[in-house]
Amino acid sequence: MGTQSHSYRRSQEDKLSPEELERYDRQLRLLGFGIESQLKLKRARVLVVGVGGLGSAAALYLASAGVGLLRIIDDGYVELSNLNRQILYDTGDIGKRKVDVAAKRLRELNPEIEVEALGEKLTEENVREMLSNADLAVDCLDNFRTRFILNDACVELEKPLIHGAIYGAEGRLMTIIPGMGPCLRCLIPHEPTEHDKIPVLGPLPGIVGALEALEAIKVITGLGEPAIGKLIVIDGMDLSFHTIEIKRNPNCPACRKIK
Numbered sequence: 001m002g003t004q005s006h007s008y009r010r011s012q013e014d015k016l017s018p019e020e021l022e023r024y025d026r027q028l029r030l031l032g033f034g035i036e037s038q039l040k041l042k043r044a045r046v047l048v049v050g051v052g053g054l055g056s057a058a059a060l061y062l063a064s065a066g067v068g069l070l071r072i073i074d075d076g077y078v079e080l081s082n083l084n085r086q087i088l089y090d091t092g093d094i095g096k097r098k099v100d101v102a103a104k105r106l107r108e109l110n111p112e113i114e115v116e117a118l119g120e121k122l123t124e125e126n127v128r129e130m131l132s133n134a135d136l137a138v139d140c141l142d143n144f145r146t147r148f149i150l151n152d153a154c155v156e157l158e159k160p161l162i163h164g165a166i167y168g169a170e171g172r173l174m175t176i177i178p179g180m181g182p183c184l185r186c187l188i189p190h191e192p193t194e195h196d197k198i199p200v201l202g203p204l205p206g207i208v209g210a211l212e213a214l215e216a217i218k219v220i221t222g223l224g225e226p227a228i229g230k231l232i233v234i235d236g237m238d239l240s241f242h243t244i245e246i247k248r249n250p251n252c253p254a255c256r257k258i259k
């Protein structure tokens with residue numbers, strides 16, 4: 001993906017090629033979607049932080065939907081124990097850097113889009129640069145320390161953040177639009193205890209990651225009602241979806257300064 005393909009994509013941002021019209025045909029047929037929504041996706045730049053279980057599903061669906069630029073971040077390498085849930089990877093990928101395998105797979109899935117692979121850990125030092133020129137971030141992380149760094153930077157730069165998390169057979173999701181609803185620190189005031197190797201039933205991060213992609217598509221296109229101020233809790237064991245209303249904390253250390 002050199003400069004040439006970059007400028008080619010930029011020059012074609014105001015229209016869809018015959019191949020793109022066919023590729024996205026089934027979503028273009030969706031009521032209220034149409035060419036304008038597809039062009040919004042094509043112009044969008046989305047940061048996917050973590051390409052594990054959540055990030056595999058989120059990135060695959062965002063790529064297949066035609067998000068113009070996907071910037072994927074992960075400093076991990078593929079391990080055998082990842083493969084019960086991280087559907088971007090095959091057994092033959094064990095030992096390879098995740099972002100390299102993921103980027104190749106996503107480009108093969110959709111050559112119309114650009115994929116930037118950053119094999120780093122997101123930190124307080126690099127988060128702003130990673131978010132620069134991104135329209136939206138998707139939290140596909142596995143720890144709250146890094147989630148709070150991402151949340152605080154998104155709040156500061158006023159960029160939407162889709163939060164997703166899983167533990168065992170439970171999944172959680174909330175869409176954060178700074179100023180419009182609560183942020184992650186309003187939801188979780190204190191950093192929870194971290195678990196080194198959390199138990200996970202593979203389909204759960206798939207479900208939550210797919211929902212994160214859906215929320216991102218809704219925020220980018222303006223369609224539907226994103227889960228702003230709503231924590232969606234999915235119990236995989238009885239297959240129930242609960243919606244818990246979350247209010248902004250007026251004393252939130254991250255978002256209290258936003259109007």
Ligand SMILES: [Zn+2]
Pocket residue numbers: 182183184185186187248249252253254255256
């Ligand atoms: Zn807040």
